[in-house]
Every structure is written in structure tokens, then in C-alpha cells.
Amino acid sequence: MSEPVAVTPNAVSYAVRDGIAVLTIENPPVNALGQAVRAGIIAGLDQADADASVQAAVIIGGGRTFIAGADIKEFGKPPTQPYLPDVLKRIEAMTKPVVAALHGTALGGGFEVALTCHWRVGIDSGQVGLPEVKLGLLPGSGGTQRLPRVVGPKVALDMIVSGNPIPNKKAAELGAIDEIVNGDLLDGALAFAKKVVAEKRPLRLVRDMNDKVSNVDPALFADYRKSIEKKAKGFLGPWRCIDAVEIATKLPIDDGLLKEREFFFECMASPQRAAQIHAFFSEREATKIPGLSEDVKPKPIKSAAVLGAGTMGGGIAMNFANAGIPVKLLDVSQEALSKGLGTIEKNYATSVARGSMKQEAMDRAMKLISATQHFEDIGDADIVVEAVFEEMGVKKDVFGKLDKVMKPGAVLATNTSTLDIDEIATSTKRPQDVIGTHFFSPANVMKLLENVRGAKSSPETIATVMALGKQLKKVSVLAGNCDGFIGNRMLHGYLREANFLLEEGCSPEQIDRALEEFGLAMGPFRMGDLAGLDVGWRIRKGKAHLRPKDERYSRVADRLCELGRFGQKTGAGFYTYEGRDARPDPVVKDIILEESKAQGIERREISDEEIVQRCMYPLVNEGAKILEEGIAIRSSDIDIVYLFGYGFPVYRGGPMFWAEQIGLDKVLATIRGFHKTHGKFWEPAKLLVQRAEAGKGWKG
Template sequence: MSASVLFERRGNLALVTVNNPPVNALGQSVREGLLEAFRAAEADAQVEAVVLLCTGSTFMAGADIKEFGKPPQAPSLPEVVNAIEACAKPSVAVIHGSALGGGLEVALACHYRIARNDARVGLPEVKLGLLPGAGGTQRLPRLAGVAKALEMIVGGAPISATEAQRHGILDELFDGDLLAAGSAFAQRLLAEGRGVRRSGEQPVADAGEAAALLDAKRAEIHQRMPGLFSPLRCVAALEAAVQLPLAEGLERERELFRECLASPQRAALVHAFFAERQAGKVVGLAADTPTRAIASAAVIGGGTMGVGIALCFANAGIPVKLLEIDQTALERALQRARDTYAASVKRGSLSEADMARRLALLDGVTDYAALAEADVVVEAVFENLEVKRQVFERLDAVCKPGAILASNTSSLDLDAIAAFTARPQDVVGLHFFSPANVMRLLEVVRGAQTSDTVLATAMALGKRLKKVAVVVGVCDGFVGNRMVFQYGRESEFLLEEGATPEQVDGALRAFGMAMGPCAMRDLSGLDIGLAIRNRQRQSLPPQFPLPRVLDKLCEAGLLGQKSGAGFYRYPEGSRTPQPNPALAPLLEAASRERGIARRSLDDRYIVERCLFALVNEGAKILEEGIAQRASDIDLIYLNGYGFPAHRGGPMFHADQLGLDKVLARIREFHAEHGAWWQPAPLLERLAAEGRQFSDWEAGQ
């Protein structure tokens, strides 16, 4: 028997216990052990039922990531799952923690399933560009129906044990000891004469509605997830469950699984998965670096960003004080917080009780003295260095020794901000993205004097706030905004050269971007973009011209959504962009001023101009040590800028295209458009050596 799976006969029950910490992943030793254990149970005449459970904090939480990308080892998970279901003695899966992916597929193969009240179950394979390949697409719709199976398999999100029981996935919920609950349930089965009940032999409950449900889901995928490969294969596999006997359905599932396995999208999504794990490993920071306790927090500034950050702390169960300049501004900020939570309650994503608990953690104040005992203070005031100076001098005077002083600045020099205090070692950047209580990305900015303990604490805090925390260095715009400046600049140059906002945005949305750059500018406000642009214009030499599009629009009072029109027109009460007839003469005027003859541009050219501007700047950022590794840049763009996950991020996408090909195009753009397109030395070096961005890491 495998060391990862323990077998014990206790009376008339076989106890099969998976012991593969930390998450009981379904590696080769576990698969082999399960197969041997169920065969042993079947061969033992004294065994009448099998109880399957796991040690530690969770049931089997999916595949073993150490096996990703390696040749498969026998036995395969489908072989194990089919053997469990075929067992002639009734089996009970006892679930605690999470039963995800292959773990849930094993549980579905057991004849009965019980779970602790706080357990979760799910089939998240679609998030890695795959589909459940060990019977999940065939057995789940037979238990829960096609509608619920579509939701769980195409969406990939786990559901609670309560919901799983309601939909027939679980038979019973319990509190307390796993072994006691599992043994009692198994003995009750035997006493009541209930024997084997195979999920695969049950009919699909809502088969009559299946065709309409499947068609509707396909239409939704085409509309909301254009270009994605695995979601449509998930639907096809569920269709097989409705139309085919189990054995043929399982064969079809494996065919579709192999198609997904070979898809480039799967490689990109797996890259994104590992990038998130890698980001927590900070170059030069020892794994055992001590962290400071964060039991209370404070936020300076009650605007949209400040309130969003305060809600992040409240959502994590951390008491937080929100400071504003006066009572009127404070009440406005607190009302914004109440309104945000009320909207969540209305949507059904938050209970009234949870809203009350979180609001109770939020305390509005107008006096800096109230922040004296805060463990971390986040400044989220206007993006002006003089304003930041005033805030940090006050914080330095009132905050206790050891308090972490964080700035949410998106572009200002963190080292200059730290110098406003007598404790620069305690200053760190925490750059949240708006809306802060929704967006997952957190750029953790490491200043020149930020201590290792403060940096480690900031990363741990990011995890506690359920953020994707990525360490970046100090420069104008850090990583995300520094790169997006290049992206936005090229989109505006394209408008001056002959493209329309509809064409630019359409080309990039077709590539997979969540939003086009013109619509994104309208959302954030063109005047804000112009203010940043004017600041940059003062320091740029003449060989780095800037487009005049924003100037023209702002001069005409077209500021974006807030003024009702910008690159697009927004009818009153609507955020849906409509063509703006006032734009064409402004674009033509900008073209004339720069001496450009407008021309027709194709979509591929538009995408390459915008994306390769990102890549070239990303290469410079890597070489400067602002980002630790290319996958960190990818993670920032996947979680903060709407880059399509199935493309893996801008640097991964460039690797897949081939850096030699990317460099060749950048050199062409350099010849056409001048200094902005000077190829990054790192890109030239890697391309010459036949290497990839993924081969490079800070300090090499």
C-alpha cells in the first residue's frame, strides 16, 4: 500500500485515509494507493462498506502541481475513479475543507458523499484551460442537473456544502469528527439495506431542458468569453453526458480533455497560475523574515480609492479608521462605504449580518491623534507631492514606533515620500487599483530604505486582504502605469494616423482585452490623463513627441464619461459608448498639427503597435530591476489591466510569439516612428541568444 494512502479494517468497515499534506493532492502515490485500497476492500470478505477520508485541513484539493508538464504516470485518475465507482461495496466520501477538481471527481465516484458544514466543492479546471477529465462532466449533471453542472464547470467557482446538498451533490452535512461521522453514516446505510448507488448509472435529471441550456451557455460564452477554448469544450462534454451512455460519454470527455491539454491557452493559463505562486517569492527576502502583527489599520482620505481601501480592511476583519479633513467630508465617505455594502446586499453577494459586522469595523475620524495606535496607515490623498509631505509629516509625529506608513501613490517617488519622515525604513508603497475593494492587484512598492520586515509584512497583509501582491521598485508609474503609458500613447498616435476609437478598441477587445484604451481613458477621465501627460511633456526631450489628441478633446470640453462625451458619446444615464460625431474634426486637426497624412490601418497592425509597446517597456523594467521577473509583469497586467488570461500576460505572449519576431517588428516601428521605439537592450540580448523573458530573473 502507498505511504500516502492508509488502509485499515475496523469491524465491518474499510477506512481509506489519504495522507498527502498539505492539500492531499492527487499525485501518483495517492492514485496508486487509492486503487490498491479499494481493491483490498473489495477482496476482504469482512468489509461491508468503505469510508474514504483525508487527514489535515482538507479533502483532496485537486491535481498535484508538481506533475504539471511531466509525462503521465500510471494509474491515471480516470482509471482510479472508475474503479472506485465500480466497487461492489458501498463507499462514502467524507469531505472537509475543499473537494476540488480531481478531488471532487473521486468523491462523485463514491456511492455516497457527506461533508462538514463549512466545506466547499468545485471543478475549477476551466481556469487552467482544461475541463474535468476524470468523469466530472459525466457524473455531475447526473446528480445536480445540466444547469448546475454548466454553472460549476464552465464558471469554475466552488460552491458551499449547503448549496451542494441542495442540488443533490452531497447526501448529508455534519459537524465534528470526520471518522465518527463517516462511520456512523456507513453503518446507517448498511442497517437500512442501502447498497451501491453509482452516480454514472443515474439519469440526467433535467435532460429535457438540456438542449436549450447548452445552446444558451454557448451563446453566453461567445458573447462574454470570445476566443476562449476550454469553456466550449466543457459544454460539449456536458452535451455528451446528456446524449451518450456513460462509457461513451467518458471517452468523449477524454477526447475533449486532450484537445484542451494541447491548446496554447492551457499553457498560458497554467503560466498565470504559477506566476501567482512565484510572486510571493521576493528576491533577496529570506523566507523566514519576521513580520509585524497587523491588528488595526487606518486610511487617510475618504475619496473613492480611500473608501475602497478601508473596505478591504473591514472585509478582512481588521478594524480600520478612516480619516477625512472635516465632518462633512467624513460623512460623505462613510455614506459611500454604506452604499457600497448596500449594493452588495442587493445583489445577494453579502448578507445583512455581514454588512453590519463589516461596517462596525469602520470608524470615521477627523483627528490624526486617533491614528496613534494603528499598526498600518495607508495614505490615499490627492496625487501631489506637497500634499503627501503634509500627510506623512503628521503621521510621523503621531503614529507609534513600528507602525507601517504606506502610500497609495500611483506615480510619485516613494523615496521622496519616505524622506518626509524620520523612519523611512517603515515606509512602503501599497498601490491599490480602483475600485480597491474589487480589484485583486496590489503593487507593493519597495523603497530604497524599506526594511525587509516591513516588506514581508506588506506581502503578508496583501494575502490577508485577498490581493495578488507583487513587489515592484521605485520609478515613475512603477510597473503597471509606466507600461500602460506606452500602450495609451501608441493608441493615441494610431488615432492621429488614421484609426478611429471604435477600430482601436475593437481590435484590442478582439485580441481579448477587457476594455479598449479609448473607452478606458473615457472611464478614468481625459483631464486626468492630460495632467499626467503635461507633467511628462515638461521633462521629455524633443525626439520624444507626444500625441495631441487628449489636448484637443479637453480643450473642447470632452472629458470622458463624466462630461457625457470623450472619445465616445454617452447618452444621459448610460455608460454604453456611442460614436462621437464631434471627434473626427478634432482628430484631423491633431493629425495636421503633426504633419501626418491619415491612412487606413488594419487590426493586426493596431494590436502589434499597442502590445509591443508594452513588451518593450516591460523589458526595460526588467533590466532596471523594477520588476523581479517577467511573470510578475504578466500578473500585474492580468489582474490590474484587463489583459486576457488565456494569453498569459504581455511578456508570456511575447515569448510565445518568439522574441526574435517581436524584436523585428519593434525595429520596424523604430524606423517608422522614432525614439519611442528604441528596442530594449534586454530584448535584443535575449533574442540574439535564443532565450525568453521567462529565462530571466532579477540579479542574473
């Protein structure tokens, strides 16, 4: 065995073991495929090819992973040589066998490197994948042309269009990995390379494997496009991914690589790519809390309790159970507990039936959920999340009881979506332990966790709920305390204008359709019917005394609720329902016309463009006020709240980013026009005026 030989640059170390060159990627923490790594791989391969004593080469990742993808430090910068295709050409030009040894994650360009090697081995705990679509791109260095040749076009479509990785064990079953190594990966890779040499196997290039991409039925691609039509609506990347994989079945690989590169640059130039990369970085930035010292450690959460066995409480309990945390569900009503546990079991059973969960996982989760009617039974929990009625009196009563029974240091969290965290905290003698954890409905599905700090929430409590979000596989954002926090405070203006537009000339279906064409999963009226109109009605009634008598107010939703039309759960709301199918209702139309007449409003034709501006620009304007007040730490946090909590289209990057893309000056000009026409609700935020008039974005 020879001693390691230095190669410049040193992001890739080189050694020879028993006649096998070992190229080890040394670019922690995730061995990103930056310029130094690309140059290092080429240099190492040159050295291996030139050394007569070397019979084969192994490329392996040092540390915890293989190559986890592109170097995010290079995002948005001009590409530097050598380019990734240069690395892949060099691998294919090798005169000696090259084996990729995979552990951790081999993603994006990392997996493209592995696919270009002659053979691949890996440990079963690793993952491989091509996630570029999640950044608005498609694999641009052969992934769409090589993967179908290894696993077939159907599997390749599933992997590339979803962007989701698969385990190495599954990849081996599909043929993307040649051998699963038990024991030390490097030893296994060296043994495999020696076996290849000993057996004098001819060099095997994926580019020459055409069996699985020959004579493919074109209906595969037509059917696949149809299957993603709803989910991928408005996106560019998924459709180009399908186009590229289809080309792999029709053209020689060199022609396919050229088309793939063409599609890649088309996606790269798209505003969607900028929006999706913004979302990618913003999600990671949201976990960074200014002023929160690294010395502050989160409290360990090993047990939990949830108050309220309704839809929200049950969903929250499922989150803890899914994370392996024992949770007690408390409700004073045995009937509510029985119903809640039944709903939880039904939700899990649905997941099992769909194939998204295994029966063993369901059984394990159900065993972690227990029920009680007694506050004393939950006192030893590390965190309790209150999910009772959205009424201040009820919540304060509950927190007074929690104060008496919970152990010292337990986190007392409220799932309130609008109410004052500080007032809730006054019911306890430990306001430092009180904080908001606003889950979104359905809580077992939605990824956002809007954590709300009170004036006295301790740094340790804040750190705990932010870490809890990660534990529960949520996307966490920290908000300040105000009416509605970030998300629902902004939503107020969105819903207000949607209702005003009804009175001015629109129908619910026109507004929903315009906003769904903009990219929302559901318009405001379909969403309201799904969530339940009675929730908002209860909140409005509770705040009615605060509303100035001369302030414009739409009564359409209230009148529907007075008729018992609460949405899907009652079979009628803004629409009538047969199952989940929403149908326009003449009763709703009559109520809207009556309210227009009562308000003295002359109805008119309203364009879809005005609908979008009237509903979306309040988000931007209120978001600017939220930034002014420090309720949100950064504009990108607002975007994350709306991307993960409210269905804002990812390919638009969130309301604040979207406004920057339009131009804050243009947004301000439109808002000023609405202010002149529609009054005080449209007064421009000071921060918006400052940034727009200075020609700057939200960051100044």
C-alpha cells in the same frame, strides 16, 4: 478492530475498523492526486474487496483536507499509470459499498473520485468543486458527466463553467453529498457505512442516475451560452464545459465520457491551457521575495487608517472593512467625508441588491468604518494608506503630518501610482516604515496590489504589505521604485502609441475594437473615459517641463480635457455618453484631424494587426527594461500585474508570456521595424535583444 496494514505505495494508509476498511490519503499538504495516491487507492480497494471480513470501505483525507485536486508536480509531464480513470473504474467495480468522507476541499479529480463512490458524507465546513476551467481545461475524468446526474444540468453548468467551489452544506442540499456529519468525520463516515451495510442497500452508482439528465430542454444550453458570451469571449474551456454537460443529457454515459475526454485533450493541446497554467503558477510565485529571510515576520495589522475620502480612499477603506479590520477614513473636508461614506454605503447596498453580499455582512462592514477630520485620531493605527491627490507636494505634506502622529512602527503607505517613494519618504524621520501600496481602481473590486519598496523600506515593512495583500484577498506583486513602477510605466508606451495611431489614421472606436478583439476588457479610450481623463492630464501637466521640445507628443487628450471632457463622469471624453453607452463624437473626430494636420501627418489606412502590435509590443519592450533594471523580480510578476490590474486576457498569459509564445525573435524583428519607422521610442531593450538573439525566453 484490526491494526493498520501497510499498503505500497504508502501515500494511502489502510486499516480496518469494525469491519470497515479505511483508506486514508496521506500526501500532505493538500493530498494531491499524484501517481502514488492513485496507485494507493487501487491497492487499498483491492485489499478491501479481497478481505471477507471487510463489509464496506471509507476513503478519507488525512490532515487538513480530502483530495484538493491534481498534483501540480505532474503538470506538463507525461501522464503515468495508473491514470485517474483507472481509479474511478476500480471504485465502480467494487462489490462492497464505498463511502467518500469529505472535509477541507474536494476539488477537481478529488471531487471526481468522490462522485464515483457509492455515497458521500462530509462536514459542513468543507467545499467541493470542479475548478479545471481556471486552468484552461474541463473536468476530464467524468466530472461533466456525473455531476449533472447528481445535481441537474443547470447547477452543474454553474459549478463547472465558473470553476467556483460550493460549501458542503450547499452540496448536501443539492444532493451531491448524502449526509452532513456533526462531530468527528471518520466516526460519522463509519456509522454511515455500517448503516448502509445493515440496511442492505444496493450499490448506488452515479453513472446509473439518469432522471435529472433526461428530457432536458435544449434551450437551457442555448440560454447559458448566451449568458456567458461576454465574460467567456476568447476562451475555449468554458464553451467546451457547456458542450460536455449538454452531451450528458443526450448520450449514454460511456459515450459521454469518451466525448468529455476528447474535449479535455483538445483543451490540453490549446495554447490557452499553457497560458492559464502559467498564470496559476505565477500568482503563487509572486509572493516569494528573494533575499527576504523567513525569519522576517510581518507586523500584525489589526487596525488601519486611510487618508482621502475620494473614490480610491473609500474603495481602500472597504478592503480593510471586508477583511474585518477596523479602519478610520480621514479627510479634512467634512463634505468629502460625508460624500465618501455615502458612496461606500451605496456600493455595499448595490452588492446586497445583486445578491453578492448579505445585509448582515454590509452592516458589519459599515460598523468597522469610522470617519475623522483630525490626524491625531488615527495615530494608533497599525497601517495608514495615503490616497490623496497625485501631486508630490501634497503627498510630502501629508507624510510630514503622519510622521508626527503615527505610533512607532506603524506602516506609512502611499497609494501613489507613479510618484517617487523615496522622495515621499524624505518627509519622515522613519523611511524604513514607508512603502507604496498601489491599489487599482475600483479598489474594492480590482484584485491587484502593486507594492513598491523604497530604498530604505525595511524587510519587515515589505513582509507586512505582502502579507496584507493576502489578508485583503488581493494578488500582491512587489515592484521597485521608478516612475510608474511596473504597471503604469509600461502603460505609458501603450497609451502613447494608441494616441499616435489616432493622428496617423485611426479612430478611437477602431483602436478600442481591435484591442478588445485581442482580449482586453476595454480599449484604451473607453478605459480612459471610465477612469477619468483628468487624472492623466494632471500628471502630464506636472511633467511637461521634463519633456524634450523636439519629442513627438499627442495633444488630442489634452484638448479634450481643456474642453472639460473628462470621460463618463462629465458625459463626454473620447466618446459621448448616454448612461454608460459610448458613442462616437464628431467633435473628437475634428480634433484628431486638426492635430494630424498640425503635426504634418498624412493619414492612412491602418490594420488591426498593426494596432495590436503598436500597442502591445511597447508593453513587452518596456517590460524587458524593467527586468534589466530589477524593478520587477521576474517576468511572471509583470504578467501578474497586467492580468490582475490591467485586464490583459488570462488566456494569453500576460504580455511577457504572450511574447514568448509568439517568439522573442519575431517580436524583436517587428520592434526593430517600428524603431526604423517611428524613431527613438522603439529602441529595443538590451535584454530583449540578448534573449531573442540567443533563442531563449525571459528566464535565459
